[in-house]
Amino acid sequence: MTDLLHGANLRAIAPDVCVAGQLDAAAMAQAAAAGFRSVVNNRPDHEHGPSQPTSAEIEAAALAAGLVYRHLPVDGGWQSPEQIAAFAQLLDELPRPLLAFCRSGARSTRLYAAARQG
Numbered sequence: 001m002t003d004l005l006h007g008a009n010l011r012a013i014a015p016d017v018c019v020a021g022q023l024d025a026a027a028m029a030q031a032a033a034a035g036f037r038s039v040v041n042n043r044p045d046h047e048h049g050p051s052q053p054t055s056a057e058i059e060a061a062a063l064a065a066g067l068v069y070r071h072l073p074v075d076g077g078w079q080s081p082e083q084i085a086a087f088a089q090l091l092d093e094l095p096r097p098l099l100a101f102c103r104s105g106a107r108s109t110r111l112y113a114a115a116r117q118g
Contacts (some may be wrong), residue, residue: 013112016096019105024053025061032065037095040087041100042111044073067068068094076107079114088115 007099010020023031031039039062045054055071062069070090074083091098091112100108 006016010057010099011105011109017091017100017112019108019112020099020101022052022103023058023099023101025057027034027057027062028061028067028069029065030060031099032067036097038068038070038098040090040098040100040108041069041071042074042087042100043073043107047076047103060111070094072111074107074111076103079111081105084089084111084114084118087111088118091115 010018012018018036023039023041028039039058041055041058043052046052055073059069059071072083072086072090074080074087079087100112102108
């Protein structure tokens, strides 16, 4: 596991699904090198200010690294049934291993649990 990903509190929540805290564009090549095939960004752009990397920046780096990238921004405190269903669809469609991230990894973890319950 690379330092960039380790610093993001990478955690396995299923055999082929991991969650992490905020990742930046530089972490995409590291994610690919670690064996991930797809990335889901669950954090809205500029959620906590302009210093947060944008989805477009991360997507460009993910695609350059050969990863499949999706942006499903959700609020940290509540996820709608539609957002949960959208995440479930991504889990069914995206190549594995999959890496989902948000600010801390908690909302991605909650989305995964809710998507698998539904």
